[in-house]
Amino acid sequence: MPADEAGELPVETELALRQVLQDVLGLSDERVSELDEDSGLFGDLPELDSMAVAGLLTELEDRLDILIEDDEVDGDMLGTFGGLLDFLVAKRSEKAAQASRDS
Amino acid sequence: MLVGTWPSDAYFVRFDNDRGKRLLIVPPLFDEANKLRHMIMETMRALNTAGIDSALIDLPGTNESPEPLPEQTLHGWIGAVEQSCKAFSATHILAVRAGAACVTAALPCLLYAPHSPASQLRSMIRARVLSEREAEREVSREELLAEAEHEGITLAGYHLSADMVRQMQGFFVSEVNSTTIAQSEIGGAPLWLRAEPDHDPDQSKALAARIEDLMS
Structure with a gap:
């Protein structure tokens, strides 16, 4: 993967994650901009139940063009904003690396 | 109205x-x-x-x-x-x-x-897998789907027939x-x-x- 793409990937992914969380939870612009890596998600936000998490992950799959396996979904991945972001960035890097190997 | x-x-x-x-x-x-x-x-x-x-x-x-x-x-x-x-x-x-x-x-x-409908079913099954896991019951998507295709399944409170589950997967x-x-x-x-x-x-x-x- 070219270096410039590697640099853009986390920024793009973070923007997409903030947008999807805003859409799912109905957060204000201010509230969504305050989310940092330690902000609690699943377990801390009562409205984020299993249905909402399933919708959130499906929307992230669509917007980021990735596939999340159910056995990858656990407390570490969903517990905090930072945990979920790290997972998504790793998923997209894997996919980009796979695509460059295939081409 | x-x-x-x-x-x-x-x-x-x-x-x-x-x-x-x-x-x-x-x-x-x-x-x-x-x-x-x-x-x-x-x-x-x-x-x-x-x-x-x-x-x-x-x-x-x-x-x-x-x-x-x-x-x-x-x-x-x-x-x-x-x-x-x-x-x-x-x-x-x-x-x-x-x-x-x-x-x-x-x-x-x-x-x-x-x-x-296939994407919607995928999301509904994922919600079921997650809620089962919260209740400390491990069940996979594949197991749920196999059961659903034979006997139907309740997802998010909706009881779907086996025919409905099969058709949702194949409809465009x-x-x-x-x-x-x-x-x-x-x-x-x-x-x-x-x-x-x-x-x-x-x-x-x-x-x-x-x-x-x-x-x-």
């Missing part, structure tokens, strides 16, 4: 003044129908003001319908939509989200943010005789994503205006 079981035991909410433009609305499937009902109703009010009659049906087995949901299939719902179009003398159909899989190309169709949204209205044309956050149902009056107004354009 009229509500009730009309013309037979099918439940309709409708604005009906015998006008020339008549829109039959097919709701989204399952929990998304609840999340978008307010938006759809306000869109119908705006269409009424714009001189367009509309009817929102309940798919058999959903909402106020007296039919049992476990006996329903997507094929059956397509038949129900066809009958409702005839009963309402519809000139156009608006299908919302995965409701787009329940229309045929006999009338011009407007598809708002169409979504495949038809693009014949249809025009897609994307969420980007309406603006705002997609209301079907909200964890708690919400409403945005501007989105209803924008959707009604877009429908009015497409029906003129």
Whole structure:
């Protein structure tokens, strides 16, 4: 993967994650901009139940063009904003690396 | 606004003044129908003001319908939509989200943010896997799907027949005789994503205006 793409990937992914969380939870612009890596998600936000998490992950799959396996979904991945972001960035890097190997 | 079981035991909410433009609305499937009902109703009010009659049906087995949901299939719902179009003398159909899989190309169709039933099923099964895990029961998507294809399954409180599960996996949204209205044309956050149902009056107004354009 070219270096410039590697640099853009986390920024793009973070923007997409903030947008999807805003859409799912109905957060204000201010509230969504305050989310940092330690902000609690699943377990801390009562409205984020299993249905909402399933919708959130499906929307992230669509917007980021990735596939999340159910056995990858656990407390570490969903517990905090930072945990979920790290997972998504790793998923997209894997996919980009796979695509460059295939081409 | 009229509500009730009309013309037979099918439940309709409708604005009906015998006008020339008549829109039959097919709701989204399952929990998304609840999340978008307010938006759809306000869109119908705006269409009424714009001189367009509309009817929102309940798919058999959903909402106020007296039919049992476990006996329903997507094929059956397509038949129900066809009958409702005839009963309402519809000139156009608006299908919302995965409701787009329940229309045929006999009338011009407007598809708002169409979504495949296969994706919706995938998300509903994921929710079930996660809630089972919360209850400390490990079950995989594959196990649930295998059981669902033989015996049916309850997902998010909806009991789906084995036929319904099989059909949801294989159905595609038809693009014949249809025009897609994307969420980007309406603006705002997609209301079907909200964890708690919400409403945005501007989105209803924008959707009604877009429908009015497409029906003129």
